[in-house]
Amino acid sequence: MFSRLGAILKKEFRELIRDPLYLSLTLFVPVIILILMGYGLILDVKNIPVAFLDFDRSALSRDYRHSFTNSEYFKFHSLVGSYKEAYELIQSGKCRVVVVIPPDFSRKLYSSKPTEVQFIVDGSFPSRAEIIKGYVSAINNQFNQNLLYNFSLMKGVSVKFPVDAELRAWYNPALESKNFILPGMLVTTLMFYPVLIASLVVVREKESGSIFNLYCSPVRTWEVVFGKAIPYITVSFVTYLILFIITVGVFNTKFIGSFFVLTLATLLYLACTIGVGIFISTIAKTQITAMLIAFLGTITPSFMYSGFFSPVTSMGITGQIMSKFVTATYFIGVVRGVYLKGLGLSHYLPNILSLILYALAVYCLAILFFRKRIG
Amino acid sequence: MRLISLIKKEMLQLLRDRVLIFILLWAFTGMIYTAGSGISLEVKNFPTIIYDMSHSLESRELVSKFQKPYFKILAYVNTEKEITEWLDSGKASMAVIIPPDFKRNIDGQGAKIQVIIDGTMSMSATMAVSYVATITYKYAIELLERKMGVTQKFFNDIPILDERTRVEFNPNTLTSWFMSLLELFNVTTMVSLLLTSAALVREKEYGTIEQLLVTPVRTWEIFFAKIFPTCLSVGAFSLISIFLMIKGVFKVPIRGSLFLFYPVMIFYVFTMSSLGIAIATVARNLAQSMMLMLVILTPMLMLSGAWTPPESMQTIMRYLSLISPMRYFIDFGYSVLFKGSGIKYVWDDVLGIVVIGIVLFTFSAYRFRKNFAK
Numbered sequence: 040m041f042s043r044l045g046a047i048l049k050k051e052f053r054e055l056i057r058d059p060l061y062l063s064l065t066l067f068v069p070v071i072i073l074i075l076m077g078y079g080l081i082l083d084v085k086n087i088p089v090a091f092l093d094f095d096r097s098a099l100s101r102d103y104r105h106s107f108t109n110s111e112y113f114k115f116h117s118l119v120g121s122y123k124e125a126y127e128l129i130q131s132g133k134c135r136v137v138v139v140i141p142p143d144f145s146r147k148l149y150s151s152k153p154t155e156v157q158f159i160v161d162g163s164f165p166s167r168a169e170i171i172k173g174y175v176s177a178i179n180n181q182f183n184q185n186l187l188y189n190f191s192l193m194k195g196v197s198v199k200f201p202v203d204a205e206l207r208a209w210y211n212p213a214l215e216s217k218n219f220i221l222p223g224m225l226v227t228t229l230m231f232y233p234v235l236i237a238s239l240v241v242v243r244e245k246e247s248g249s250i251f252n253l254y255c256s257p258v259r260t261w262e263v264v265f266g267k268a269i270p271y272i273t274v275s276f277v278t279y280l281i282l283f284i285i286t287v288g289v290f291n292t293k294f295i296g297s298f299f300v301l302t303l304a305t306l307l308y309l310a311c312t313i314g315v316g317i318f319i320s321t322i323a324k325t326q327i328t329a330m331l332i333a334f335l336g337t338i339t340p341s342f343m344y345s346g347f348f349s350p351v352t353s354m355g356i357t358g359q360i361m362s363k364f365v366t367a368t369y370f371i372g373v374v375r376g377v378y379l380k381g382l383g384l385s386h387y388l389p390n391i392l393s394l395i396l397y398a399l400a401v402y403c404l405a406i407l408f409f410r411k412r413i414g
Numbered sequence: 415m416r417l418i419s420l421i422k423k424e425m426l427q428l429l430r431d432r433v434l435i436f437i438l439l440w441a442f443t444g445m446i447y448t449a450g451s452g453i454s455l456e457v458k459n460f461p462t463i464i465y466d467m468s469h470s471l472e473s474r475e476l477v478s479k480f481q482k483p484y485f486k487i488l489a490y491v492n493t494e495k496e497i498t499e500w501l502d503s504g505k506a507s508m509a510v511i512i513p514p515d516f517k518r519n520i521d522g523q524g525a526k527i528q529v530i531i532d533g534t535m536s537m538s539a540t541m542a543v544s545y546v547a548t549i550t551y552k553y554a555i556e557l558l559e560r561k562m563g564v565t566q567k568f569f570n571d572i573p574i575l576d577e578r579t580r581v582e583f584n585p586n587t588l589t590s591w592f593m594s595l596l597e598l599f600n601v602t603t604m605v606s607l608l609l610t611s612a613a614l615v616r617e618k619e620y621g622t623i624e625q626l627l628v629t630p631v632r633t634w635e636i637f638f639a640k641i642f643p644t645c646l647s648v649g650a651f652s653l654i655s656i657f658l659m660i661k662g663v664f665k666v667p668i669r670g671s672l673f674l675f676y677p678v679m680i681f682y683v684f685t686m687s688s689l690g691i692a693i694a695t696v697a698r699n700l701a702q703s704m705m706l707m708l709v710i711l712t713p714m715l716m717l718s719g720a721w722t723p724p725e726s727m728q729t730i731m732r733y734l735s736l737i738s739p740m741r742y743f744i745d746f747g748y749s750v751l752f753k754g755s756g757i758k759y760v761w762d763d764v765l766g767i768v769v770i771g772i773v774l775f776t777f778s779a780y781r782f783r784k785n786f787a788k
Contacts, residue, residue, distance in 0.1 A: 080722055153576055164592060183575055339449075
């Protein structure tokens with residue numbers, strides 16, 4: 040029984056090694072992607088270009104402007120003279136926010152009256168707009184507290200600010216997006232790339248006709264499926280090792296967990312993703328179809344539905360359903376946990392169990408759909 | 415004439431593959447639907463636990479402000495250990511701790527609540543933090559109002575800055591508008607690269623390209639015939655997508671001119687197809703071309719400027735991104751469709767797409783001739 044599986048394994052390994060260009064591509068492509076994205080994908084919202092439409096031009100309004108430009112979040116772009124210029128800057132995307140200070144800004148504040156400041160925020164990237172709004176409020180709150188403090192000193196009454204929140208971020212104290220992107224990239228890369236390399240293995244033989252050799256041999260379907268899966272799991276496991284070294288070695292991502300737990304979960308995860316690829320390959324009739332399904336079904340979904348950018352809990356119902364099909368959803372919790380939280384194996388049992396179930400389902404489907412007959 | 419029959423052949427080949435057509439249709443409708451309706455980048459139902467040591471009227475009042483849609487209170491805990499467990503397991507992402515002397519300090523020197531947030535997802539954590547700050551700030555103002563007794567009059571008498579924020583183009587910061595357009599741009603990019611490249615590689619693998627080469631057709635005719643079906647199908651499907659999904663389902667206000675957007679988009683598809691041909695001339699089989707496309711496509715999609723705008727990129731990456739046609743296309747697409755910008759604002763993007771298109775076209779035509787010269 041295992042001799043047949045062994046024979047298929049031998050054949051598949053040989054086929055892999057005989058195409059050295061392909062083999063080196065499978066090893067280097069994920070590395071290049073990880074490095075490019077590790078440097079390029081920055082989700083910290085910092086250095087937001089801000090312009091001011093200051094109708095007041097007083098000492099107080101200048102102080103107020105400085106409270107923006109002195110923070111690391113905003114970067115001074117320009118002082119504009121009219122609404123028209125302000126809108127032009129927003130329209131062209133040169134500025135993400137324009138602060139409009141009214142002409143009676145300082146007069147009103149000095150005479151102890153409330154004043155209104157207008158903010159025009161570029162909403163073309165809604166999540167960033169939302170973060171910018173938060174920063175703006177934070178700066179205004181600070182400014183108001185100072186105003187209030189000075190006011191109470193002046194009046195001789197004590198108007199203390201009654202409630203304040205003290206924030207602490209666990210696992211990633213500085214809320215650096217690096218610590219969140221790189222483990223995430225490990226997950227997504229190991230999601231789309233094994234699916235892609237495995238998505239052609241069966242359909243290629245279908246197109247070239249060599250599948251008939253398998254059809255008329257005594258080999259069982261499960262032997263074919265596993266015979267094709269194992270070599271690719273091996274290759275992507277090597278890739279995983281390289282990727283891991285890069286995240287920790289090159290990018291200095293925080294890693295406090297156990298390498299053993301991560302590796303164990305990764306093996307399961309790779310079995311799942313390679314299985315997905317083989318499943319696509321068994322249902323597709325042509326290589327183009329298989330490739331399209333693999334590309335469209337993995338690259339953007341692995342980023343969007345897995346919980347990479349935003350937690351699954353905030354997704355809409357369609358997004359939550361989609362996330363159940365994306366393998367990365369089950370793995371991302373383990374990876375972020377191991378990298379940043381450093382918990383023991385027992386914390387990941389639900390995730391690992393889900394991965395096992397996922398693997399079982401995928402391989403059953405692949406074996407079921409791999410029919411040893413024509414048409 | 416020869417060109418027409420070649421195009422006819424390519425079109426037939428494309429249309430015969432029913433599964434392929436179905437996948438394309440799904441990509442331009444279903445995928446855009448799930449992306450637009452399923453993904454929300456704003457923080458919603460942020461799983462929160464409360465550790466209230468004060469048990470006072472004020473603390474309950476403050477806790478009641480942490481509510482939907484932003485926060486979802488999962489549990490009230492009574493020990494520090496429980497907080498650790500909830501956060502470690504990832505079931506809760508935030509813990510609000512109200513100290514025992516909360517009530518006393520409100521009247522005295524100012525109370526401090528402690529908020530512990532799971533930093534593993536820094537983006538949503540940043541957003542949640544700003545919501546917390548707003549909530550406590552508003553509550554503080556409310557308390558001040560109460561303390562001063564007179565609601566309206568008090569606020570007429572103290573200097574306070576009132577912010578009026580207006581978010582242009584997307585007043586309610588709806589992610590669905592952003593995501594549905596982004597998915598359209600993503601799918602357009604992927605499909606135009608994949609289809610063209612795969613069509614050519616397949617002929618190479620089968621050896622049918624040799625058959626084409628022995629006929630009297632010119633090399634450039636084969637070249638154009640390969641690109642044309644992609645432009646046509648992507649063009650048609652994207653129209654369906656814009657009118658049915660983007661405008662129909664998600665009600666994205668298309669502010670700009672489609673007459674400006676559409677020709678540039680077709681040229682962009684042409685640019686990506688040329689890139690596809692260039693890849694196909696390098697690769698020997700589909701598996702190799704797939705790896706090459708992967709290494710080009712993934713960074714292009716994720717570093718297009720939609721996630722990391724150019725101003726936040728590192729300098730090297732900002733310059734590197736200049737060679738990606740998608741960077742210009744994303745900026746162009748959002749500016750025209752979403753912001754309603756005219757050619758005055760987007761001429762540089764159009765220029766970028768055209769220049770890169772010409773370069774890629776020349777390069778792939780050169781490779782193609784060298785590869786298949788007669």
